[in-house]
Amino acid sequence: MISVKHLSKVYKNGNSEIPVLRDVNCEIAKGEVIGIIGHSGTGKSTFLRCLNRLEMPTGGQIEVDGVNILDRRTDVNLLRRKMGMVFQDFNLFDHLTILDNITLCPRMLLGKSREEAEARAMELLHLVGLYDRAGSLPSELSGGQKQRAAIARCLAMDPEIILFDEPTSSLDPTMVSEVLVVIRRLAREGMTMAIVSHELEFVRSICTRVFFMDEGVIYEEGTPEQIFDHPQRPATAAFINRIRSLEFRFADKHFDLYGMTGEMGTFFHKYGLSNENLVKTRHVIEEMLLEILPFRGPVNLLLSFSEKDYTLHMDFAEEGCTDTVLDKLPPACLPLALIKSMCSSLQETAPGRIHVEM
Amino acid sequence: MRKTGVLLMFAAVLTACSTKQLVPVAMPAGVEDLVGHTVAVAGGSSTDLLLSQYEGIDLMRIGVGDMPMAVKSGRAEYAMIQEVQYDANHMDREGFRKCFGGILKGLNAVAFRQDDTETCGEFNSFLAEMHASGEYDSWHGGWIDNLDSMAVATSRIPVPRDGKKITVGITIVFPYIYQAGETLTGMEIDLFNRFCRSKGYTPDYSIIQFQALIPSLNAGKIDAVVTHLMITPERAKQVLFSDAYMEAGQCCFGMDPGWVEVEGPGFRERVKDSFHRNLIEEDRWKLLAGGLLVTLEISFFSLLLAIVVGALLCFLRMRRNVVVSGITRLFVNLIRGIPVLVILMIMFYVVFASLRLSGVTATVLSFGLFFGAIFSEVFRSGMMSVSKGQWEAGAALGMNKVQVFRFVALPQALRRIVPVFKGEVIAMIKCTAIVGYVAVLDLTFAGEIIRTRTLDPFFPLILVSLIYILLSRLSGALMDALDRKLNSTK
Numbered sequence: 071m072i073s074v075k076h077l078s079k080v081y082k083n084g085n086s087e088i089p090v091l092r093d094v095n096c097e098i099a100k101g102e103v104i105g106i107i108g109h110s111g112t113g114k115s116t117f118l119r120c121l122n123r124l125e126m127p128t129g130g131q132i133e134v135d136g137v138n139i140l141d142r143r144t145d146v147n148l149l150r151r152k153m154g155m156v157f158q159d160f161n162l163f164d165h166l167t168i169l170d171n172i173t174l175c176p177r178m179l180l181g182k183s184r185e186e187a188e189a190r191a192m193e194l195l196h197l198v199g200l201y202d203r204a205g206s207l208p209s210e211l212s213g214g215q216k217q218r219a220a221i222a223r224c225l226a227m228d229p230e231i232i233l234f235d236e237p238t239s240s241l242d243p244t245m246v247s248e249v250l251v252v253i254r255r256l257a258r259e260g261m262t263m264a265i266v267s268h269e270l271e272f273v274r275s276i277c278t279r280v281f282f283m284d285e286g287v288i289y290e291e292g293t294p295e296q297i298f299d300h301p302q303r304p305a306t307a308a309f310i311n312r313i314r315s316l317e318f319r320f321a322d323k324h325f326d327l328y329g330m331t332g333e334m335g336t337f338f339h340k341y342g343l344s345n346e347n348l349v350k351t352r353h354v355i356e357e358m359l360l361e362i363l364p365f366r367g368p369v370n371l372l373l374s375f376s377e378k379d380y381t382l383h384m385d386f387a388e389e390g391c392t393d394t395v396l397d398k399l400p401p402a403c404l405p406l407a408l409i410k411s412m413c414s415s416l417q418e419t420a421p422g423r424i425h426v427e428m
Numbered sequence: 429m430r431k432t433g434v435l436l437m438f439a440a441v442l443t444a445c446s447t448k449q450l451v452p453v454a455m456p457a458g459v460e461d462l463v464g465h466t467v468a469v470a471g472g473s474s475t476d477l478l479l480s481q482y483e484g485i486d487l488m489r490i491g492v493g494d495m496p497m498a499v500k501s502g503r504a505e506y507a508m509i510q511e512v513q514y515d516a517n518h519m520d521r522e523g524f525r526k527c528f529g530g531i532l533k534g535l536n537a538v539a540f541r542q543d544d545t546e547t548c549g550e551f552n553s554f555l556a557e558m559h560a561s562g563e564y565d566s567w568h569g570g571w572i573d574n575l576d577s578m579a580v581a582t583s584r585i586p587v588p589r590d591g592k593k594i595t596v597g598i599t600i601v602f603p604y605i606y607q608a609g610e611t612l613t614g615m616e617i618d619l620f621n622r623f624c625r626s627k628g629y630t631p632d633y634s635i636i637q638f639q640a641l642i643p644s645l646n647a648g649k650i651d652a653v654v655t656h657l658m659i660t661p662e663r664a665k666q667v668l669f670s671d672a673y674m675e676a677g678q679c680c681f682g683m684d685p686g687w688v689e690v691e692g693p694g695f696r697e698r699v700k701d702s703f704h705r706n707l708i709e710e711d712r713w714k715l716l717a718g719g720l721l722v723t724l725e726i727s728f729f730s731l732l733l734a735i736v737v738g739a740l741l742c743f744l745r746m747r748r749n750v751v752v753s754g755i756t757r758l759f760v761n762l763i764r765g766i767p768v769l770v771i772l773m774i775m776f777y778v779v780f781a782s783l784r785l786s787g788v789t790a791t792v793l794s795f796g797l798f799f800g801a802i803f804s805e806v807f808r809s810g811m812m813s814v815s816k817g818q819w820e821a822g823a824a825l826g827m828n829k830v831q832v833f834r835f836v837a838l839p840q841a842l843r844r845i846v847p848v849f850k851g852e853v854i855a856m857i858k859c860t861a862i863v864g865y866v867a868v869l870d871l872t873f874a875g876e877i878i879r880t881r882t883l884d885p886f887f888p889l890i891l892v893s894l895i896y897i898l899l900s901r902l903s904g905a906l907m908d909a910l911d912r913k914l915n916s917t918k
Contacts, residue, residue: 124820151826161821165839174835175825220821227825 071231071262072098072121077130078286079116090116092286094130100230103257104264105277105294109309112283114266118233121264122153151179154224158236160216162208162223168195169204172223180227187226194222198252214245218252225256232256234265270310274298282306312377314341320369323360330355334373341375343382347428350412351382354426358386361405366391366422382428391422455527455682456506462680468495468504472639474532474658475508475678492601493876496522497885499683510656511679512572516603517883523687529679534658535672538620541645542668547594547652551670554623567622568674571603571615585621591628596620597636597650597867600877604656607877608710610718619673620654634787635877636867642666644867647781702887712878716888719874720895726788726870727857727899730795734856737800742807763801769862771798776866787868791860799856806848810841843914850907854900861896871895 077094080087090113098104106114119125121132123139123146132139139149163171172194173187182190195201198218208216217237224232234253238246250272257263257276267273273280273294280297282290282305290297290306301307316337318330331352338348355371363369367389374383388395396418399406410416415427456462463484469475471489479485488504495507496519511529520526540548558564598605598617605614612633624631636644641653645667656676659669693701707713744756763771772794780790814837822832864873875892879885 122824124824147823147826147828150824153824155821155824157817157821157824159817161815161817163818163821163836163840165836165843175827178831178835179826223825 071100071135072096073131073133074121075131077117077120077132078128079113079120079125080128089286091120091127094286094288096281096288096291098231098262098264100262101260102262102279103277105273105280106264106266106283107268107270107273107280107297107309108283108289113286114283115235117283118155118235118264118266121233122150122155124155147179151227152230154227154229154232156217156220156224156232156234156237158239160208160213160220160240162216162220164208167205167207168200168211168219168222171208171219172226175223176226191222191226194225195219197225197255198222199248212245213241214248217241217245217249221249221252221256231262231264234263234267236266236268238267238269270298282309284309311379313374314377315372315374317373318371320359320371322365322368325359327356337373337375341377343375347382351384351428354384354409354412354428357405357409358424358426362399362403362409363388363395363424366393384426384428386424386426388422394418394421396424455525455685456680457528459531459680462506465505466503467680468498468507470508470638473508474534474660477660478532479508491876491880493879493883494885496524496883499524499681506680506682508678508680510601510604511677512604513602514679514681519681519883520684522883523684524681525684525687527680527682529677531678531680532658533675533677534660536656536674536676537659537672538670539642539645539653539657539663539667540651540670541648542666544651544668548668548670550627551623554626555671555673557626558622563622567615567619571618585618585625587621587624588628588630591624591630593632594624594629594652595632595634595650597641597644597653597655598633599638599641599655600635600880601656602881605654606881607712607715610711610714615674616654616656634867635869635873637865640865640867643777647777649776649781649784649867702884705882706878706884706887706891709882712881715869715874715877716871716891716895719869719871722788722869723857723860723871723899726791726795726860726863726868729792730799730856730860731853733792733796734799734803737796738803738807741800741804742811745804745808746811760801760804763798764805766798768794768798768859769865772862772866787863787866790866791863791868795856795860799852802852803849806845806852807841809848810845811837813844814840839914843911846907846911846914850904850911853903853907857899857903858896 074094074096077091078089079091080089082088094113094117106117108114116125120127121134127140130140134149134153137144137149139146162168163174166174169188169191172191173182173184176182176187176190177184192201192204195204198221200215200218200222203211203215203219208219211219221232221237237253238249241249246269250269253263253265254272254276265273265277275294277294280292280294281288282297282301284305290301290303292302296302297306298310301310307313314337316333318333334348334352337343338345338351351373359365359369363386365388370387370389372383372385372387374385375381376383396406409426413426413428416424418424456465459479459482462479463482466486466488467479468488468490469479470492476487476489479487488498490498490504492509492513495504495509498504499507500523506527508531511526514524514526514529538548538551540551555564558567598612600606603614604616605612607613617633620631623629634650636650638655641650641655641657642663644650645653653667656674657663657669658676659672663669707716741756741760745753745760747753747756766774772791775794775797776785776787776790780793785793818836818840819832822836823829827835860870861872863870864876869877871892875888878888882888
């Protein structure tokens, strides 16, 4: 149904150019439910908006039902009628009631009579559970209700595919599920959909295929099982396991201890790690740097935290080091004993490279 | 609180003192005696020029109609006015006294454009014939000797209906030129109508503010100035004067020291009297009604034009093309930076000087342009308040840009701008009060003419104010109705 080849999009900001999409290739068939995941700013929304040409791609090719939509002669308005879109911010028409929001376009663009359009609208409102809110203005609805109304508005045009652009990102956590239930129902009824979302569990449960986007390309794609349980590439795994990391570089033993503590504090606080964890981690780093590592070259430290497993890892690496460190220490080394008492595992994976798991 | 109290007491004492000073011991007998006093004069008039040469005279430049009130309230001790006007209005009966007269006695003549020797020659030969036939004496004597009964005397000299057209600039000064109901009459109108009858002209009189008369003549807006214009060497450099047709002078007046304010009639009586004098006598209400119609006409057409211009400017301003939007922004800021009165004068005297546009047309164009620039920013703020998401949602459903604009953006923008727009429209209606500067006889100017004629400082002003308030409320109510209509979506 949709075929994308070498799609690229560059944003111009003054004189600088920011490439958002580099080379996106994919096929979407009728009846598929595509989940698009990835970090913020990796072009997920841009990709989606290129599909109905809300953004004009810089290069590449998009064909919908065999028609090249990037051709200037293609009637983009006709194209959009069969591709519905649901926005993060709902974008209901503020001045119209929910009923008028839904019937405006079917009447104007599809030539439906008022009765016909309203009958269909009421059906759809029933479907999304807003049958009694037909006469309300958007401002009188909650976020979740607005998004359900927006989905109904979209369905009223009888689209062949619906593009969901982060449909739950603007919602209170309490309202997310009422919207997901509606989308799930559409999936069950065989609607073709492409969904950009941060609700990973949701994507995993309803999608037939998942695209992980990074670095302006579809970095990895596969079934939900492949992507979520057996990611093949490191960036995918890091994303799935929600690994957060912090890096330090120490030139010698006279490093800025207080600066480092401050940065770590911010990091720990941001991901909800306890103060106790912070104190322990700092002790390990201090002992390691001041007592154990000989500093034959600058030392790099990677601190990584997996939100999914709630584990904290540290990787110390001495640059340009060919000799091992740990086995050269005396058996009754007090600092090493101290570190071991605070962490769950400690090993030298290669000469000068020490992995600590807290 | 206490400070305010002390201040108030101080002010009261001052007022009491100044009231006493209102009774001077000796009245001035000549211009020299005015040194050290506050004197009201008509701005730009020959008295203004004369008194400016004396050091120590505190000049207060106001309209002739405001002079009696200025003197009565003590803001000016004396005022200079046309002697005939003082006599004809019987100002002695109002508690004033003429201090001295015969000042600036000079010859009055008709002014033509400097290259217009032909018409000027015709006027001179007409004047010579008048003198020869004795008609001059009957005209001059008929007016000057009958100042008492003049209020009812109206000129009925028939003028040719389809003769050569001549546009004549005049200012209203009783008894030379004044409006009796809808008829323009007075000593000078009488004279000029006789000239027109004799030489086959059809006069078109245009009431213009005094200061604007000579510029209008030189800009080609009018062909002659008939307003007891005194021949001075300065003016003779700018215009071509005919032979003099009369001699006139100014007088100086102040409060009569012996005047005792008689226990006047009650408030209701006075209002009734003012009402009669300012509206009923000589059918003056017709003047006001005509002015109101002109104000409505100007407001309506200016509003229409301003909306069109505003929408166009707003459209251009919101183009993505930097050059187009930049030039439009510059233009809008330029127009908004100039007082609308100055735009009006530029339009009338400079831009359209060669085209013989009527004052009303020039006014509508100026107001359309100025308020168009203001409206464009109002419209733009309305359009900017429609979020990008609304446009995207419309586009994503398959509407084209025009459809999104018409059915989504415009209705939302309109509802947001109506309250601001309402204020601007009312401001515009009130702003039309300045059109007197380009000889348009609107409501304000009509009130001014009545004031100059009846020398009643209050009544016409208050009446005109009331009418403007009514207009504002009416247009406000219309806009509110529009607002309600836009906001009722169900």
